Amino acid sequence: MWVSLAGAVLCCVVMFVINWWAALLTNVIVLALYIYVSYKKPDVNWGSSTQALMYNKALTHSLHLTGVEDHIKNFRPQCLVMSGYPNSRPALLYLVHAFTKNVGLMVCGHVRTGFRRPNYKDMMNEQVRYQRWLLKTQIKAFYTPVFADDLRQGAQYLLQTTGLGRLKPNTLVFGFKNNWRNGEMKDVETYINTIHDAFDLQFGVVLLRLKEGLDISHIQDEIQTSQEKAPGMKDLLVSINIKDFDSDSSKPSSKSTSCQSSPLIFRDTKKPPMQLSPADEKLLTASQQFQKKQSKGTIDVWWLFDDGGLTLLIPYLLTNKNKWRDCKIRVFIGGKINRIDHDLSIHCKKMFEEMIEPYRLNEDDMEQEAAEKLKAEEPWRITDNELELYRAKSNRQIRLNELLKEHSSTANLIVITMPLARKGTVSSALYMTWLDTLTKDLPPILLVRGNHQSVLTFYS
Amino acid sequence: MWVSLAGAVLCCVVMFVINWWAALLTNVIVLALYIYVSYKKPDVNWGSSTQALMYNKALTHSLHLTGVEDHIKNFRPQCLVMSGYPNSRPALLYLVHAFTKNVGLMVCGHVRTGFRRPNYKDMMNEQVRYQRWLLKTQIKAFYTPVFADDLRQGAQYLLQTTGLGRLKPNTLVFGFKNNWRNGEMKDVETYINTIHDAFDLQFGVVLLRLKEGLDISHIQDEIQTSQEKAPGMKDLLVSINIKDFDSDSSKPSSKSTSCQSSPLIFRDTKKPPMQLSPADEKLLTASQQFQKKQSKGTIDVWWLFDDGGLTLLIPYLLTNKNKWRDCKIRVFIGGKINRIDHDLSIHCKKMFEEMIEPYRLNEDDMEQEAAEKLKAEEPWRITDNELELYRAKSNRQIRLNELLKEHSSTANLIVITMPLARKGTVSSALYMTWLDTLTKDLPPILLVRGNHQSVLTFYS
Numbered sequence: 019m020w021v022s023l024a025g026a027v028l029c030c031v032v033m034f035v036i037n038w039w040a041a042l043l044t045n046v047i048v049l050a051l052y053i054y055v056s057y058k059k060p061d062v063n064w065g066s067s068t069q070a071l072m073y074n075k076a077l078t079h080s081l082h083l084t085g086v087e088d089h090i091k092n093f094r095p096q097c098l099v100m101s102g103y104p105n106s107r108p109a110l111l112y113l114v115h116a117f118t119k120n121v122g123l124m125v126c127g128h129v130r131t132g133f134r135r136p137n138y139k140d141m142m143n144e145q146v147r148y149q150r151w152l153l154k155t156q157i158k159a160f161y162t163p164v165f166a167d168d169l170r171q172g173a174q175y176l177l178q179t180t181g182l183g184r185l186k187p188n189t190l191v192f193g194f195k196n197n198w199r200n201g202e203m204k205d206v207e208t209y210i211n212t213i214h215d216a217f218d219l220q221f222g223v224v225l226l227r228l229k230e231g232l233d234i235s236h237i238q239d240e241i242q243t244s245q246e247k248a249p250g251m252k253d254l255l256v257s258i259n260i261k262d263f264d265s266d267s268s269k270p271s272s273k274s275t276s277c278q279s280s281p282l283i284f285r286d287t288k289k290p291p292m293q294l295s296p297a298d299e300k301l302l303t304a305s306q307q308f309q310k311k312q313s314k315g316t317i318d319v320w321w322l323f324d325d326g327g328l329t330l331l332i333p334y335l336l337t338n339k340n341k342w343r344d345c346k347i348r349v350f351i352g353g354k355i356n357r358i359d360h361d362l363s364i365h366c367k368k369m370f371e372e373m374i375e376p377y378r379l380n381e382d383d384m385e386q387e388a389a390e391k392l393k394a395e396e397p398w399r400i401t402d403n404e405l406e407l408y409r410a411k412s413n414r415q416i417r418l419n420e421l422l423k424e425h426s427s428t429a430n431l432i433v434i435t436m437p438l439a440r441k442g443t444v445s446s447a448l449y450m451t452w453l454d455t456l457t458k459d460l461p462p463i464l465l466v467r468g469n470h471q472s473v474l475t476f477y478s
Numbered sequence: 479m480w481v482s483l484a485g486a487v488l489c490c491v492v493m494f495v496i497n498w499w500a501a502l503l504t505n506v507i508v509l510a511l512y513i514y515v516s517y518k519k520p521d522v523n524w525g526s527s528t529q530a531l532m533y534n535k536a537l538t539h540s541l542h543l544t545g546v547e548d549h550i551k552n553f554r555p556q557c558l559v560m561s562g563y564p565n566s567r568p569a570l571l572y573l574v575h576a577f578t579k580n581v582g583l584m585v586c587g588h589v590r591t592g593f594r595r596p597n598y599k600d601m602m603n604e605q606v607r608y609q610r611w612l613l614k615t616q617i618k619a620f621y622t623p624v625f626a627d628d629l630r631q632g633a634q635y636l637l638q639t640t641g642l643g644r645l646k647p648n649t650l651v652f653g654f655k656n657n658w659r660n661g662e663m664k665d666v667e668t669y670i671n672t673i674h675d676a677f678d679l680q681f682g683v684v685l686l687r688l689k690e691g692l693d694i695s696h697i698q699d700e701i702q703t704s705q706e707k708a709p710g711m712k713d714l715l716v717s718i719n720i721k722d723f724d725s726d727s728s729k730p731s732s733k734s735t736s737c738q739s740s741p742l743i744f745r746d747t748k749k750p751p752m753q754l755s756p757a758d759e760k761l762l763t764a765s766q767q768f769q770k771k772q773s774k775g776t777i778d779v780w781w782l783f784d785d786g787g788l789t790l791l792i793p794y795l796l797t798n799k800n801k802w803r804d805c806k807i808r809v810f811i812g813g814k815i816n817r818i819d820h821d822l823s824i825h826c827k828k829m830f831e832e833m834i835e836p837y838r839l840n841e842d843d844m845e846q847e848a849a850e851k852l853k854a855e856e857p858w859r860i861t862d863n864e865l866e867l868y869r870a871k872s873n874r875q876i877r878l879n880e881l882l883k884e885h886s887s888t889a890n891l892i893v894i895t896m897p898l899a900r901k902g903t904v905s906s907a908l909y910m911t912w913l914d915t916l917t918k919d920l921p922p923i924l925l926v927r928g929n930h931q932s933v934l935t936f937y938s
Contacts, residue, residue, distance in 0.1 A: 065549030073552065076543045076645060077583060079536035081618050084609050086532055089525030094533070123537060125642070138679065149544050149643070158541050160643045179639045182585075183609070183620045185536060218595060220602065 084183040093473045094122035095222070095332065098176055098187035101126040104148050104161055106235035109462075110193050110226050112308035115157050116342065117335040124159040125180055125187055126152070129172030134165040141165065169205075173212045177219045188469070189328070190216040194227035194457065198450055203377070207398045210446040217469065222328050223436065225465040227457045230297075230304035237298050307462070314344045318426040320418075320434040322352045328468030333433050345430050366416045370455055374400055377447035398446040408444065411437070415456045422460055429461050436465035544643040553933045554582035555682070555792065558636055558647035561586040564608050564621055566695035569922075570653050570686050572768035575617050576802065577795040584619040585640055585647055586612070589632030594625040601625065629665075633672045637679045648929070649788070650676040654687035654917065658910055663837070667858045670906040677898075677929065682788050685896065685925040687917045690757075690764035697758050767922070774804045778886040780878075780894040782812045788928030793893050805890050826876045830915055834860055837907035858906040868904065871897070875916045882920055889921050896925035 033041040086092075099114050101107050104126045111126070118124040126148075130141065141163050148161045162180055166172030173190075181187060192213070198206050216223050226232070294302065317333045330349070336342045379399040381389035393399060405412070415437065426432050437456065439449040457463045493501040546552075559574050561567050564586045571586070578584040586608075590601065601623050608621045622640055626632030633650075641647060652673070658666050676683050686692070754762065777793045790809070796802045839859040841849035853859055865872070875897065886892050897916065899909040917923045 063547050063549050065551035069546045069549065070552050072539065072543050072546055073554070073644070074580075076536070076539035079532065079539050080642075080645065081620075083532050083536045084620065085613050086529045087523045087606075089523050089529065091525030092530050092533065120534075123642075134678065142680070146547075153545050160541075160544065162639060164638050175635050175639050178624050179622060179635050180642070182540075182583075182640070182642050182645055184533070185540065185642055219598065 080182050080185060083185065086184060090472055090475055093331075093471070094118075095189045095328065095335070095473075096123035096181075096185070096187045097189045097191050097224070098125045098127050098180065098221075099159075099191040100129070100173065100193070102128050102233070103235065104128075104152055104157070104159070105238070107193055107232045107305070108234065109228055109305045109308055110191065110232055111157060111159075113226060113462075113464075114191050114224075115159065116308065116339050117332055119158055119339070121335060123181070123185055123187060124157075125176075126159050126161045127173070127176040127180070128161065128163040129169050129176070130163055130165050131168060131172075132165075138165065168208055170208045170212045170215065174215055174219075177216060177221060187221070188471075189222040189224060191224045191226070193232040194225050194453070194465075195450075196227070196229075196231045198454070199373075199376075203396065203398050203447065206450050207446045210398075210449055214441045217438075217467075218441075220469050220471075222325075222466070222468045222471075224328075224332070224467075225436065225453070227460075227463050227465070228304050229459060230301045232305065234301060234305050237294065237302055240294070240298075308341075311341045312345055312430050315346075315428070315430040316348050316426075317342070317345045317431045317433065318429040319347060319349045320422070320426075320432065321349055322418075322435040325435065325466075326468035326470050326472050327474035329433055329435050329466045331473050332464065332466060333431070336431070342430075348429075350425070366420060367413070370412065370416050370451070373455065374405075374448065374451050377445075377451070378402070378405070400445050400448045404443070404445060404448065408448065412448075412452065412455075415452045419456050419458055419460075422456075422463075427461065432461060432463040433466055434463065436467040438467065540642050540645060543645065546644060550932055550935055553791075553931070554578075555649045555788065555795070555933075556583035556641075556645070556647045557649045557651050557684070558585045558587050558640060558681075559619075559651040560589070560633065560653070562588050562693070563695065564588075564612055564617070564619070565698070567653055567692045567765070568694065569688055569765045569768055570651065570692055571617060571619075573686060573922075573924075574651050574684075575619065576768065576799050577792055579618055579799070581795060583641070583645055583647060584617075585636075586619050586621045587633070587636040587640070588621065588623040589629050589636070590623055590625050591628060591632075592625075598625065628668055630668045630672045630675065634675055634679075637676060637681060647681070648931075649682040649684060651684045651686070653692040654685050654913070654925075655910075656687070656689075656691045658914070659833075659836075663856065663858050663907065666910050667906045670858075670909055674901045677927075680929050680931075682785075682926070682928045682931075683896065684788075684792070684927075685913070687920075687923050687925070688764050689919060690761045692765065694762060694765050697754065697762055700754070700758075768801075771801045772805055772890050775806075775888070775890040776886075777802070777805045777807050777891045777893065778889040779807060779809045780882070780886075780892065781809055782878075782895040785895065785926075786928035786930050786932050787934035789893055789895050789926045791933050792924065792926060793891070796891070802890075808889075810885070826880060827873070830872065830876050830911070833915065834865075834908065834911050837905075837911070838862070838865070860905050860908045864903070864905060864908060868908065872908075872912065872915075875912045879916050879918055879920075882916075882923075887921065892921060892923040893926055894923065896927040898927065 030041075033044075095118060097114050097118055099110060101111055104111060114124060130137070145161060145163055152159050152161060162176065164172050164175050166175055177187075177190065190213075195201075195206070195209050198209070213223055317336065319330060319333050321329050333347050337345055337347060377398065377400050379389060379393055379401045381393075382402055384392075393401065418434075422432065422434070434456070437452050439452070453465065457465065490501075493504075555578060557574050557578055559570060561571055564571060574584060590597075605621060605623055612619050612621060622636065624632050624635050626635055637647075637650065650673075655661075655666070655669050658669070673683055777796065779790060779793050781789050793807050797805055797807060837858065837860050839849060839853055839861045841853075842862055844852075853861065878894075882892065882894070894916070897912050899912070913925065917925065
């Protein structure tokens with residue numbers, strides 16, 4: 019390298035020695051051209067050696083990292099966020115970014131169903147576009163779309179193989195499926211199974227629930243449509259042709275897999291170009307709450323089960339960030355397990371009964387054979403036996419929800435240990451009902467469950 | 479950071495001011511302890527901040543890299559090698575490493591079939607162990623095992639989601655399935671479909687064939703067994719308990735998916751602990767040929783179809799390396815396409831006919847319905863129609879093999895454009911026969927096919 023530099027300098031010197039005025043003229047012309055180019059900054063990719071160097075650095079450092087062994091002091095939450103298109107669930111994206119930024123890896127996974135063959139090139143182009151969007155909004159994340167038969171298989175693809183060496187996610191972050199009671203139960207089955215898969219593959223799991231919902235892609239779509247109708251307006255959006263996208267606002271949390279193109283820049287919401295429905299208005303406001311600095315308040319941690327400490331680590335990392343600096347952490351710890359069942363209001367219990375009613379198998383009222391057949395066909399159904407077996411656990415979720423409402427209804431964020439259900443013994447519908455009951459009508463709530471790997475030095 | 483340093487220095491100064499001899503004594507003791515620890519180097523992972531820094535560097539650089547756009551000057555072969563356990567196909571591993579080292583990414587993919595649930599922790603442990611083995615042998619690669627239903631699905635997992643951002647493989651490297659005629663045709667179907675999948679997903683494909691075969695895991699296993707019988711011998715191998723592993727030497731190239739544990743260090747082969755069969759002896763020698771410096775010779779490139787230039791780039795990168803420095807590149811380019819069919823020896827043609835005989839459908843000799851049924855059941859069968867349609871192409875493979883034998887039988891390595899077959903129109907058996915015919919009885923041969931992305935600045 020130094021030899022080349024010396025050679026270049028020598029060349030210049032010789033040039034001047036041979037014919038000084040011609041050399042001077044040449045230099046002036048070259049300099050003028052250089053200044054012109056660097057002033058105009060044409061949008062050309064020169065394929066410079068800097069880029070090659072960046073590649074080499076990234077590769078070398080990733081390879082070095084494989085030599086580092088795991089240590090509790092260096093544990094960090096590396097999140098795989100099932101975000102769909104990165105701009106369709108901003109609340110999820112910004113909250114996770116708040117605790118992974120500069121600390122850990124963040125991968126935005128996007129499972130696309132449908133035929134791979136004709137759509138693959140589209141996906142590649144979109145990957146480039148959304149990765150650029152992430153860079154522009156300064157979210158330090160990788161966008162990884164994947165084609166699969168369904169959400170579960172796609173999640174398995176991502177869980178097993180994303181990442182390189184030690185730069186590999188260890189925590190799966192999901193949005194809560196707010197609309198589970200309206201959609202098909204098959205989707206709930208897939209959703210719950212994905213959670214089980216994550217635990218099987220030694221991942222921690224984090225679920226975020228906003229009572230307003232998470233997915234705003236249908237709103238962005240509407241805004242964009244109205245924009246195109248009124249072309250005189252200031253063009254804040256990158257204009258993209260909209261393909262046939264069936265906007266259904268009733269499914270705020272379903273993984274959107276149709277091939278819509280969403281606007282890449284958020285619209286200034288202070289002067290909406292058209293009247294949104296009140297629900298959408300709320301949803302939009304809620305979805306942007308984690309982009310602003312958080313007001314003075316509390317992050318309430320309900321540490322009910324010791325799963326390694328992830329439930330504590332995440333709020334701690336949050337308060338390290340500027341946006342969350344004014345929030346205090348309050349930790350609630352479980353008391354005696356029997357006490358919880360006593361003071362249970364009848365009203366809440368009735369609500370729970372009503373909620374599970376449509377999903378019960380009710381095998382006592384049927385022939386045994388018919389019951390077995392139905393169970394085989396619809397494995398998510400709740401058997402009476404199961405309901406009896408887990409009555410205590412069901413009651414606990416109801417009571418916890420009451421306690422949460424009593425103590426944490428003004429918190430900025432609640433972080434609580436996620437209840438577990440063993441695969442095969444608890445049906446998807448019952449598990450989903452637990453999660454729903456536990457998190458109902460509350461401020462933003464994070465359900466967290468580590469993979470029993472210790473993450474706090476507190477233990478060692 | 480600097481404030482902390484200043485504080486520390488100040489503390490030391492104050493210490494000496496207060497009581498100089500006690501301070502001196504303390505310092506001496508601390509220094510002695512430090513020297514003792516750094517001299518003994520106990521095998522303890524301290525979880526130091528250096529490790530945290532390495533993680534941060536790797537992450538930051540990988541993130542920076544996402545901002546870099548593709549450019550032809552910065553193209554590099556990033557290989558996903560289907561190596562199974564990294565030490566079971568050394569020839570494949572070392573050859574690929576020769577052209578990716580310090581230049582591009584190399585990922586060793588390993589598809590494991592069988593039940594995921596009980597074996598997952600085993601796999602995690604093995605991943606750590608084999609990654610350490612790769613580090614020790616100074617092969618700069620990532621080992622990525624994955625659980626899947628079959629080879630094809632596993633390959634899809636790896637093709638779609640390994641890597642982070644731009645550190646993502648773009649070339650799939652396989653060993654040639656030498657034993658395809660002995661095994662089940664279902665495996666061949668899977669094998670060929672994996673190749674098609676790779677092309678669908680915009681990957682380049684490279685196949686390596688050694689006439690002796692690639693997989694030496696059964697030999698390592700035998701050596702290890704004999705070692706355990708004679709415990710007095712020098713323990714060159716890391717001793718691992720062998721689980722039930724059915725060693726079948728007839729399948730040198732099949733993806734081994736049983737849960738054997740292979741020895742992690744190669745045995746010194748100059749004094750084999752027991753007599754290997756001549757075939758195994760040859761296989762072992764062949765598998766180590768790319769670890770040594772290559773003797774003076776040629777790398778013959780048969781550039782028959784313009785697929786973007788990968789066929790030329792790989793040999794060029796090879797000759798840049800010290801081991802391959804003495805090899806010259808000779809490039810053969812296709813002439814007129816008609817000429818090739820003329821001078822075809824009858825002997826070779828007969829051999830080809832014999833080879834495909836067992837896989838033909840022979841629908842002309844059967845009822846139409848029976849033929850259709852058989853075709854539906856065994857889609858890999860070659861129909862007469864297809865054979866007629868592709869007679870010219872079949873003949874070309876036979877003739878090419880003759881030409882290769884004539885001109886390149888002494889080459890150190892042959893690199894040749896891989897013939898393509900459109901999915902659905904050419905049956906797996908016929909395609910496999912083409913590949914087999916083309917590469918028969920030759921020195922190490924690489925079949926290469928780019929994804930039609932230009933990789934040489936020559937084009938632009």
